[in-house]
Amino acid sequence: MISIGLLGAGRIGQIHGRNIAQSPRARLVAIADPMPDGARSLSEATGAPVRTPDEILADPSIDAILIGTPTDTHADYIDKAAKSGKAVFCEKPVDLNSARIRKTLERVEKAGIPLMIGFNRxxxxxxxxxxxxxxxxxxxxxxxxxxxxxxxxxxxxxxxxxxxxxxxxxxxxxxxxxxxxxxxxxxxxxxxxxxxxxxxxxxxxxxxxxxxxxxxxxxxxxxxxxxxxxxxxxxxxxxxxxxxxxxxxxxxxxxxxxxxxxxxxxxxxxxxxxxxxxxxxYRHEIDAFIDALVTGRKPKPDGVDGLxxxxxxxxxxxxxxxxxxxxxx
Amino acid sequence: MISIGLLGAGRIGQIHGRNIAQSPRARLVAIADPMPDGARSLSEATGAPVRTPDEILADPSIDAILIGTPTDTHADYIDKAAKSGKAVFCEKPVDLNSARIRKTLERVEKAGIPLMIGFNRxxxxxxxxxxxxxxxxxxxxxxxxxxxxxxxxxxxxxxxxxxxxxxxxxxxxxxxxxxxxxxxxxxxxxxxxxxxxxxxxxxxxxxxxxxxxxxxxxxxxxxxxxxxxxxxxxxxxxxxxxxxxxxxxxxxxxxxxxxxxxxxxxxxxxxxxxxxxxxxxYRHEIDAFIDALVTGRKPKPDGVDGLxxxxxxxxxxxxxxxxxxxxxx
Amino acid sequence: MISIGLLGAGRIGQIHGRNIAQSPRARLVAIADPMPDGARSLSEATGAPVRTPDEILADPSIDAILIGTPTDTHADYIDKAAKSGKAVFCEKPVDLNSARIRKTLERVEKAGIPLMIGFNRxxxxxxxxxxxxxxxxxxxxxxxxxxxxxxxxxxxxxxxxxxxxxxxxxxxxxxxxxxxxxxxxxxxxxxxxxxxxxxxxxxxxxxxxxxxxxxxxxxxxxxxxxxxxxxxxxxxxxxxxxxxxxxxxxxxxxxxxxxxxxxxxxxxxxxxxxxxxxxxxYRHEIDAFIDALVTGRKPKPDGVDGLxxxxxxxxxxxxxxxxxxxxxx
Amino acid sequence: MISIGLLGAGRIGQIHGRNIAQSPRARLVAIADPMPDGARSLSEATGAPVRTPDEILADPSIDAILIGTPTDTHADYIDKAAKSGKAVFCEKPVDLNSARIRKTLERVEKAGIPLMIGFNRxxxxxxxxxxxxxxxxxxxxxxxxxxxxxxxxxxxxxxxxxxxxxxxxxxxxxxxxxxxxxxxxxxxxxxxxxxxxxxxxxxxxxxxxxxxxxxxxxxxxxxxxxxxxxxxxxxxxxxxxxxxxxxxxxxxxxxxxxxxxxxxxxxxxxxxxxxxxxxxxYRHEIDAFIDALVTGRKPKPDGVDGLxxxxxxxxxxxxxxxxxxxxxx
The missing domain is CATH 3.30.360.10 (Dihydrodipicolinate Reductase; domain 2)
Structure with a gap:
């Protein structure tokens, strides 16, 4: 069972959170969102507790994070996940600035963490x-x-x-x-x-x-x-x-x-x-992410695809x- | 929350059981099936315990039963549910014999229990x-x-x-x-x-x-x-x-x-x-059944439609x- | 070249007449209709002269007739065409009375004339x-x-x-x-x-x-x-x-x-x-009729199909x- | 009735020639083609005589010409038609060279002849x-x-x-x-x-x-x-x-x-x-050309559209x- 923490419980985070919760191979273990309403409703629906992003990133029992926060926070969260060795599913785009994306992808590469980008189509x-x-x-x-x-x-x-x-x-x-x-x-x-x-x-x-x-x-x-x-x-x-x-x-x-x-x-x-x-x-892409983590295969589309x-x-x-x-x- | 017991965990029971379990307005509280494998796999997926049909029919905390057993057992189970005052969702048909259906519908009528027939289309x-x-x-x-x-x-x-x-x-x-x-x-x-x-x-x-x-x-x-x-x-x-x-x-x-x-x-x-x-x-018909129980409206299609x-x-x-x-x- | 006389220059006769006139293998040689307007307009469009049905049926230079007159005249015209040895394309039905159809088909059979029925579909x-x-x-x-x-x-x-x-x-x-x-x-x-x-x-x-x-x-x-x-x-x-x-x-x-x-x-x-x-x-059925006359094959659908x-x-x-x-x- | 001479009895000329011949408002009065076979077969099908392009262009009884010859002859023929005051339907393009097209359009303009370009679509x-x-x-x-x-x-x-x-x-x-x-x-x-x-x-x-x-x-x-x-x-x-x-x-x-x-x-x-x-x-564009000549309206698409x-x-x-x-x- 893959333990996944969710950063961002807005419109798209709600979808991903529920899809994770219904997977037989993963558990939604934490939800973070600055807007308490979204986090709470998803917490009620899935049983996953509300925590802060830092708590989630610091928790060694959490295997992966799903980033559904505003675009300008994506690269930072990926960087932090790379530091703490967590796999990442990040909504597109990594960043609006290609140079910034490159820097983050280098960190991802160095850390060896799996990174999948949410090109849902x-x-x-x-x-x-x-x-x-x-x-x-x-x-x-x-x-x-x-x-x-x-x-x-x-x-x-x-x-x-x-x-x-x-x-x-x-x-x-x-x-x-x-x-x-x-x-x-x-x-x-x-x-x-x-x-x-x-x-x-x-x-x-x-x-x-x-x-x-x-x-x-x-x-x-x-x-x-x-x-x-x-x-x-x-x-x-x-x-x-x-x-x-x-x-x-x-x-x-x-x-x-x-x-x-x-x-x-x-x-x-x-x-x-x-x-x-x-x-x-959305269901199938989360399933593909979980599948990659379970099997150890590189997830696709990855950071280079995003770049x-x-x-x-x-x-x-x-x-x-x-x-x-x-x-x- | 409507508590529902499932009789029959075969192909169609598996579907109904999962749909009940995912409803925010109902709980799957018990599963009965003579074939232990089907009951067990559904129990694992939903958390509902395996019990005997008699236990389910006798349990006053269970509001309704869903009958997905072989056709020749349908009328008997409806009769028993009528006695114990439980609502019934029964897969079509009530029975292959119209006279038998009529007799059961009289008992349902007298008991005043809601009865819905699974004309899923x-x-x-x-x-x-x-x-x-x-x-x-x-x-x-x-x-x-x-x-x-x-x-x-x-x-x-x-x-x-x-x-x-x-x-x-x-x-x-x-x-x-x-x-x-x-x-x-x-x-x-x-x-x-x-x-x-x-x-x-x-x-x-x-x-x-x-x-x-x-x-x-x-x-x-x-x-x-x-x-x-x-x-x-x-x-x-x-x-x-x-x-x-x-x-x-x-x-x-x-x-x-x-x-x-x-x-x-x-x-x-x-x-x-x-x-x-x-x-x-299948999802929508279970939702309609639960909705009828929650709102107190008569479920449709009913026993007369089945007859x-x-x-x-x-x-x-x-x-x-x-x-x-x-x-x- | 097959010479064809048209009996009936109403709505459907106009279509057939024009299709015959445009065939490279047939000529529309005469038009008969009790309503002078229809016959005249078709005559102007095709160059074929207006004549009486009897003249057409009696003219030995005419190979075939196309019957597009009211239903109650069909069988009589077929009978006459059989007598004069002309091939017939007859709009459906031969007659509303099956016994009458049978009698006409016997005459057709005896005379050995080709008879095609206009089941255009x-x-x-x-x-x-x-x-x-x-x-x-x-x-x-x-x-x-x-x-x-x-x-x-x-x-x-x-x-x-x-x-x-x-x-x-x-x-x-x-x-x-x-x-x-x-x-x-x-x-x-x-x-x-x-x-x-x-x-x-x-x-x-x-x-x-x-x-x-x-x-x-x-x-x-x-x-x-x-x-x-x-x-x-x-x-x-x-x-x-x-x-x-x-x-x-x-x-x-x-x-x-x-x-x-x-x-x-x-x-x-x-x-x-x-x-x-x-x-x-309509074009293709007239072409099939002409083709049957040119090649000597029996036209289809025939009188038995009509019956x-x-x-x-x-x-x-x-x-x-x-x-x-x-x-x- | 508009009298039309056809220049070019190739694949597309055959189509246009037959469509003119079937129009109730126009007559195909002459066919010219250097390849005798194409001209002859169209002549047999329509009854229009085979003549030379010069004869057609010189014949004052001919109202219009349809140009279906090779592209590099189009502009010349239009120029000649302009001189002899004939309306022109010309297959696209007037010429592969825009300057040449402009020159021809000036002549058309000066002569005041109707010119329609064959953008059939x-x-x-x-x-x-x-x-x-x-x-x-x-x-x-x-x-x-x-x-x-x-x-x-x-x-x-x-x-x-x-x-x-x-x-x-x-x-x-x-x-x-x-x-x-x-x-x-x-x-x-x-x-x-x-x-x-x-x-x-x-x-x-x-x-x-x-x-x-x-x-x-x-x-x-x-x-x-x-x-x-x-x-x-x-x-x-x-x-x-x-x-x-x-x-x-x-x-x-x-x-x-x-x-x-x-x-x-x-x-x-x-x-x-x-x-x-x-x-x-193809039928409708020829009909539109004939309609323009009959009614005196400018045909469309015209030379400017072609240019x-x-x-x-x-x-x-x-x-x-x-x-x-x-x-x-």
């Missing part, structure tokens, strides 16, 4: 199944990847201002997905962006609508598009065009119900909320700002 | 959503209902011999669904059946392929078809043609992945196993045997 | 493709056929009164389709029907909503349902459940356009009008009226 | 329906357009060498579609391309796999991707993400038949050949070669 049953079929050769060689991600609605401008921008905050998931599907690193990126959804986002220096093209060293191409607002729900689709055919993974609908009436045929909407859309992905996605986001941000293609790394 | 998110839209008038007046149910493969002939026949064992779910969707009782049924999948099923006096038409007093029509074998998985579809349009609920696929290649476009198969296909339905579906199955069986339409009830 | 590209895949063994042995046909709206009651009833006027197409797909004749039919769409149809002694089950000698089962009104268009679907899988053919939509918005995902409606839905089928569908419709009508299953033939 | 029923719904405001303001075009297989390298490259030969259709959907001109393009399908295409200096991003002055974004080889057929899809929702138009399948078997659910492949896929589009798509292709070609974004126009 790799664990979505649909995307994971697509990737497995890609890996087994169904579609032949990958040539052209298309990733479409659209959120139901933009976050508050106050959040956007501290977010690092759309490419680091939202498209970073797609950059990781691009690496997951391309099977090699992109070497160059060109990005376009506009503030079409809300001019206030533009005033804050960010964009809400963006398209990116990437190229790998061997010439594979990937296009990604993002919008901060889709009236029809949480739109998350990928397709991979390969030498043997096209693999696609579409949206998940609320139900299979359709209605045919005077005004045409209508299907139930797609799942609208990322916690619902990716509920299974590389961040570097792609940095390059895309720079490309959008300069209007020029930017080399990655 | 009413709680499938897809079928439940369809029925809600029917109820809110989306499709207008119901005119023509089509229900298609096909199992991945037939059960062993030894099971079929004791099953009461396809209409009572398999199509009974569809009869309940017909009532759920028609909004009124069928008054007449005509049934055709053949043993096309396996001649041994025919030798055992049963059929493996069947079609039924039903009519209600007001003239609504329902057609049901069953096959014991679908190569492509567990096929469960309904459509309701009404005065304002057509509501349909289709199959649930493993994933949203499709592959387009030289040989056409292919989708992932439909979910193949009823415990997987109806996993959410009426059984009477439809009896009539269909007789129709198939005599080659004539049969009045119901 | 066999030539629909979708249904034809399904049947070809059935014939090549894709789905294994046929076990259970489901045919759903729903019209956008009912014809005038005045039409219904002379139509022979829903089973002979509308479901006859589905009876022919059942034979096309089952690969053997049905031996028994049970029919239910109601007037739910329009009570006036019930007062006229007919039904507007109906379901039928059929069984063949070897135990194959077919279910058919009809409604005279579908708010969402012309609904024409078939599925064949076989020992190796399920073949389905769905509706044809106006376009592939879908819209995802706040109220869900909606597709363009299905094609609403039978002349549009079956435009390709057998009529006998099924008769039996279904009787079943609906008596409330009992009826043997066919 | 605007007339595809699916894409046309999507654009109409865009124009009526269904999707709100356009923000993000995605166009995916993939050919079943690459043309011979000998063709590619003379084609002007993928962006001018293949993606030009998508550039026109982008303008059709964006409702304003793109001001900048960035293009990536690789030779992944066939290295010989790369040796010839071209690419077979490409992705482009475009931006308009108001910030709308469009992404286009092309591949010269799709194992699954002719893949032509568009989607428009707007402030009110997402409009999509998908591929056209051969039939609606699906098969569900042990290996999943498979649909019939998409239409594989552009002449089949766009058969309706602008060509300028986009030029800019994309330059972007791909220089690795930098390129301003358009």
């Amino acid at each position: 790799r664990f979505d049953p649909n995307f994971a199944a697509l990737q497995r079929r890609l890996a087994d050769g169904t579609a032949g060689n990958v040539e052209l990847v298309t990733i479409l991600s659209r959120d139901p609605g933009p976050p508050p401008v106050s959040y956007i201002e501290r977010s690092g921008g759309l490419f680091r905050d939202m498209m970073i998931h797609d950059f990781d997905m691009a690496r997951f599907l391309l099977g090699e690193d992109a070497v160059e990126v060109f990005a376009l962006g506009s503030a079409l959804v809300d001019p206030a986002i533009g005033k804050a220096g960010d964009v809400d609508t963006a398209a990116v093209v990437l190229k790998t060293a061997s010439g594979k191409i990937c296009q990604i598009s993002n919008s901060r607002r889709a009236t029809y729900g949480y739109d998350q689709r990928i397709e991979v065009h390969g030498s043997k055919g096209l693999l696609s993974a579409g949206n998940v609908h609320e139900t299979t119900v359709t209605f045919a009436g005077e005004r045409g045929i209508s299907a139930d909407p797609v799942q609208n909320f990322f916690l619902e859309r990716y509920a299974a992905a 590389k996605a961040q570097m792609m986001a940095d390059a895309a941000t720079k490309s959008r700002e300069t209007g020029k293609p930017v080399k990655i790394g | 009413r709680f499938d998110p897809n079928f439940a959503a369809l029925q809600r839209r029917l109820a809110d008038g989306t499709a207008g007046n119901v005119e023509l209902v089509t229900i298609l149910s096909r199992d991945p493969g037939p059960p062993p002939v030894s099971y079929i011999e004791r099953s009461g026949g396809l209409f009572r064992d398999m199509m009974i779910h569809d009869f309940d669904m017909a009532r759920f969707l028609l909004g009124e009782d069928a008054v007449e049924v005509f049934a055709l059946g053949s043993a096309l999948v396996d001649p041994a099923i025919g030798k055992a006096g049963d059929v493996d392929t069947a079609a039924v038409v039903l009519k209600t007093a007001s003239g609504k029509i329902c057609q049901i078809s069953n096959s014991r074998r679908a190569t492509y998985g567990y096929d469960q579809r309904i459509e309701v043609h009404g005065s304002k349009g057509l509501l349909s609920a289709g199959n649930v696929h493993e994933t949203t992945v499709t592959f387009a290649g030289e040989r056409g476009i292919s989708a992932d198969p439909v979910q193949n196993f009823f415990l997987e296909r109806y996993a959410a339905a 009426k579906a059984q009477m439809m199955a009896d009539a269909a069986t007789k129709s198939r045997e005599t080659g004539k339409p049969v009045k119901i009830g | 066999r030539f629909d590209p979708n249904f034809a493709a399904l049947q070809r895949r059935l014939a090549d063994g894709t789905a294994g042995n046929v076990e259970l056929v489901t045919i759903l046909s729903r019209d956008p709206g009912p014809p005038p009651v005045s039409y219904i009164e002379r139509s022979g009833g829903l089973f002979r006027d509308m479901m006859i197409h589905d009876f022919d389709m059942a034979r096309f797909l089952l690969g053997e004749d049905a031996v028994e039919v049970f029919a239910l029907g109601s007037a739910l769409v329009d009570p006036a149809i019930g007062k006229a002694g007919d039904v507007d909503t109906a379901a039928v089950v059929l069984k063949t000698a070897s135990g194959k089962i077919c279910q058919i349902s009809n409604s005279r009104r579908a708010t969402y268009g012309y609904d024409q679907r078939i599925e064949v459940h076989g020992s190796k899988g399920l073949l389905s053919a769905g509706n044809v939509h106006e376009t592939t356009v879908t819209f995802a918005g706040e109220r869900g995902i909606s597709a363009d409606p299905v094609q609403n009008f039978f002349l549009e839905r079956y435009a390709a089928a 057998k569908a009529q006998m099924m419709a008769d039996a279904a009508t009787k079943s609906r009226e008596t409330g009992k299953p009826v043997k066919i033939g | 605007r007339f595809d029923p699916n894409f046309a329906a999507l654009q109409r719904r865009l124009a009526d405001g269904t999707a709100g303001n356009v923000e993000l357009v995605t166009i995916l075009s993939r050919d079943p297989g690459p043309p011979p390298v000998s063709y590619i060498e003379r084609s002007g490259g993928l962006f001018r030969d293949m993606m030009i259709h998508d550039f026109d579609m982008a303008r059709f959907l964006l409702g304003e001109d793109a001001v900048e393009v960035f293009a990536l391309g690789s030779a992944l399908v066939d290295p010989a295409i790369g040796k010839a200096g071209d690419v077979d796999t490409a992705a482009v991003v475009l931006k308009t002055a108001s910030g709308k974004i469009c992404q286009i991707s092309n591949s010269r080889r799709a194992t699954y057929g002719y893949d032509q899809r568009i989607e428009v993400h707007g402030s009110k929702g997402l409009l999509s138009a998908g591929n056209v399948h051969e039939t609606t038949v699906t098969f569900a078997g042990e290996r999943g659910i498979s649909a019939d492949p998409v239409q594989n050949f552009f002449l089949e896929r766009y058969a309706a589009a 602008k798509a060509q300028m986009m292709a030029d800019a994309a070609t330059k972007s791909r070669e220089t690795g930098k974004p390129v301003k358009i126009g």
